[in-house]
Amino acid sequence: MNITPLTQNPAGNFAGDVTGIDLTQPLTGRQVAAIEAGMDRFAVLVFHDQHFNDDTQLAFSRNFGELEISSGGEMSKPEDRRLKLEMADISNLDRDNKMRAADDRVRLVALGNRLWHSDASFRAVPAKYSLLSARVVPGRGGNTEFADMRAAYDALDAATKAEIETLVTEHSNVYSREVIGFPKESYGADNQDKLRPVRQRLVRTHPVTGRKSLYLSAHIGTIVGWSVPEARAFIRDLTEHATQRAFVYAHVWRPWDLVIWDNRTTMHRARRYDDLHEVRDMRRSTIRGDSMTAPQQEAA
Amino acid sequence: MRMTPLHPGFVAEVSGIDISVPLSGDEVAAIEDGMDRYAVLVFRDQPLTDEQQCTFSRSFGELEMTLIGQMMKPTERRLGPVEMGDISNLDAAGKMRARDDSRRMYALGNRLWHSDASFRATGAGYSLLSARVVPGYGGNTEFADMRAAYDALDDRTEAAVEDLVSEHSIAFSRDVLGFNDYGEGNEDKVRPVRHSLVRTHPVTGRKSLYLSAHIGGIVAWPVPEARAFVRDLTEHATQPQFVHAHQWRVNDLVMWDNRTTMHRARRYRDLQEVRDLRRTSIKGTRLTAEQVPAMAAE
Numbered sequence: 001m002n003i004t005p006l007t008q009n010p011a012g013n014f015a016g017d018v019t020g021i022d023l024t025q026p027l028t029g030r031q032v033a034a035i036e037a038g039m040d041r042f043a044v045l046v047f048h049d050q051h052f053n054d055d056t057q058l059a060f061s062r063n064f065g066e067l068e069i070s071s072g073g074e075m076s077k078p079e080d081r082r083l084k085l086e087m088a089d090i091s092n093l094d095r096d097n098k099m100r101a102a103d104d105r106v107r108l109v110a111l112g113n114r115l116w117h118s119d120a121s122f123r124a125v126p127a128k129y130s131l132l133s134a135r136v137v138p139g140r141g142g143n144t145e146f147a148d149m150r151a152a153y154d155a156l157d158a159a160t161k162a163e164i165e166t167l168v169t170e171h172s173n174v175y176s177r178e179v180i181g182f183p184k185e186s187y188g189a190d191n192q193d194k195l196r197p198v199r200q201r202l203v204r205t206h207p208v209t210g211r212k213s214l215y216l217s218a219h220i221g222t223i224v225g226w227s228v229p230e231a232r233a234f235i236r237d238l239t240e241h242a243t244q245r246a247f248v249y250a251h252v253w254r255p256w257d258l259v260i261w262d263n264r265t266t267m268h269r270a271r272r273y274d275d276l277h278e279v280r281d282m283r284r285s286t287i288r289g290d291s292m293t294a295p296q297q298e299a300a
Numbered sequence: 301m302r303m304t305p306l307h308p309g310f311v312a313e314v315s316g317i318d319i320s321v322p323l324s325g326d327e328v329a330a331i332e333d334g335m336d337r338y339a340v341l342v343f344r345d346q347p348l349t350d351e352q353q354c355t356f357s358r359s360f361g362e363l364e365m366t367l368i369g370q371m372m373k374p375t376e377r378r379l380g381p382v383e384m385g386d387i388s389n390l391d392a393a394g395k396m397r398a399r400d401d402s403r404r405m406y407a408l409g410n411r412l413w414h415s416d417a418s419f420r421a422t423g424a425g426y427s428l429l430s431a432r433v434v435p436g437y438g439g440n441t442e443f444a445d446m447r448a449a450y451d452a453l454d455d456r457t458e459a460a461v462e463d464l465v466s467e468h469s470i471a472f473s474r475d476v477l478g479f480n481d482y483g484e485g486n487e488d489k490v491r492p493v494r495h496s497l498v499r500t501h502p503v504t505g506r507k508s509l510y511l512s513a514h515i516g517g518i519v520a521w522p523v524p525e526a527r528a529f530v531r532d533l534t535e536h537a538t539q540p541q542f543v544h545a546h547q548w549r550v551n552d553l554v555m556w557d558n559r560t561t562m563h564r565a566r567r568y569r570d571l572q573e574v575r576d577l578r579r580t581s582i583k584g585t586r587l588t589a590e591q592v593p594a595m596a597a598e
Contacts, residue, residue, distance in 0.1 A: 034339070102525070103522050108522055108524040108525065109524075111524045112524075114528045114532070115528075116530075175388045177524075179476060179527070179529075180523070180524040180528055181517070181524050181526075181527050182523075182524050183524035191466060191489070223479070226478070227399065227400055227405060228478035229405040229407060229408045229409075229474075229479045230405070232477045232478055233408045233412075233477060234477070235569070236411070236412075237411070237566075237567060271532075272528070
């Protein structure tokens with residue numbers, strides 16, 4: 001297995017292209033350890049020509065921890081789902097494999113993925129890795145962009161670093177959807193408990209490398225102890241800083257690419273494509289994190 | 301009068317003129333030419349009273365009443381004329397506003413990229429901002445060139461935006477920050493108006509993107525799709541190569557054309573330091589899009 005850096009920023013290498021390994025076959029402990037070491041260093045790893053089906057993708061994913069159930073899966077009725085609960089459906093297809101209409105509710109919720117975010121930051125124990133496998137890709141557009149939150153943290157001035165060191169933010173799926181005009185009520189009465197905000201540190205430290213990174217996400221609605229408008233204006237400024245070109249890798253998808261990213265040290269977003277006329281079918285498995293970043297409120 | 305461009309074709313510094321005294325027709329015409337060319341003009345060392353600023357501003361058209369001036373009770377106002385926008389962190393008594401002051405929350409909306417008064421059916425023409433007190437650190441104003449941003453669109457996007465009409469309201473930009481405390485009797489002032497997403501400058505004929513944080517939707521598009529698209533366009537339009545950051549000195553006057561630029565304020569320590577800027581705006585003179593009947597009353 002060989003890893004070639006895809007970008008370089010002042011803080012080091014970000015995103016690596018991996019060759020010489022077939023992920024659809026069972027891996028040795030040594031191979032898993034090598035991938036984990038690569039993740040700690042590059043935060044994003046790209047593997048080409050990995051012909052997964054859902055079962056082999058889930059089996060490969062389990063090498064890195066327990067699988068998370070996707071929030072979209074949790075909130076939808078079983079008869080509306082196209083894929084298994086552990087497999088997040090990152091596509092523009094409905095259960096009958098037809099492209100979704102312009103005003104389809106699921107399509108409009110999915111537009112939230114076009115905002116910079118970290119997966120499942122709205123859970124008290126947020127996600128570790130996400131693994132996204134491309135089965136069908138559109139002819140144009142639909143890139144996924146990744147931003148290096150370690151480099152973004154390192155590049156802050158000393159005053160800002162000191163200011164944010166102990167700040168705690170509140171995350172909920174509601175916030176990221178509100179911003180694009182998708183109201184809380186549309187999630188349905190049964191799902192309101194899944195929208196309750198959770199608390200996260202704004203600066204987190206990687207358990208293995210000890211490196212600090214900014215923990216930002218479109219799911220942030222406020223900062224504990226701050227007024228909402230002031231918090232949101234500040235988070236916008238930090239997000240703009242953290243997603244400047246120098247810290248970003250844009251992945252152009254080919255069928256059978258698998259990309260793994262560490263949600264603890266990166267943000268990502270999807271870019272626009274002609275989703276009413278072209279199919280984009282990606283499948284995401286997600287590894288559960290192992291700890292909270294901040295104490296939660298009693299009610300949460 | 302001399303103009304020195306700070307970027308190719310965008311933002312020029314003007315010297316050799318005193319704008320506190322009445323100007324000749326030639327001087328006014330020269331400034332207007334400069335605005336058509338550079339979109340933003342910076343005048344240094346121009347100490348102005350509110351009256352002098354209003355007089356200078358009237359050279360370019362009719363003054364607009366500020367929205368917040370219209371919404372506030374006269375007793376809450378710090379400055380005399382309703383035409384004078386109070387871009388400061390001071391209350392009516394001249395004290396710095398407290399952290400949870402509602403007026404301060406409202407003003408945080410200025411940190412989003414916007415075009416002044418795009419929530420009015422005619423938008424605004426020029427805005428003129430005069431610096432009376434500036435903080436020691438932060439508080440820059442940034443300007444983005446919407447002509448260059450339009451020119452840099454790829455053909456596909458240029459075609460996609462050509463005939464689009466967007467809906468603007470002050471409520472949208474404040475919603476994004478979680479603010480909706482306008483007080484009673486102001487509901488009519490937050491009703492959305494319509495604008496073309498691409499506008500053409502009446503003098504130069506150049507096209508530009510008409511973007512603003514006040515945009516909440518695109519006519520006939522689902523709201524989330526519209527907002528995601530407008531965010532992408534705004535990100536494109538405010539890339540570093542289209543942006544100038546103005547670092548304020550006392551007695552700077554900066555004027556910009558709201559028809560061809562966006563701007564935003566940057567953060568400063570507004571609980572500890574005073575920033576006192578005064579803004580006048582020139583009324584826009586034409587609609588960019590047809591209004592729906594219920595909105596025409598604006």
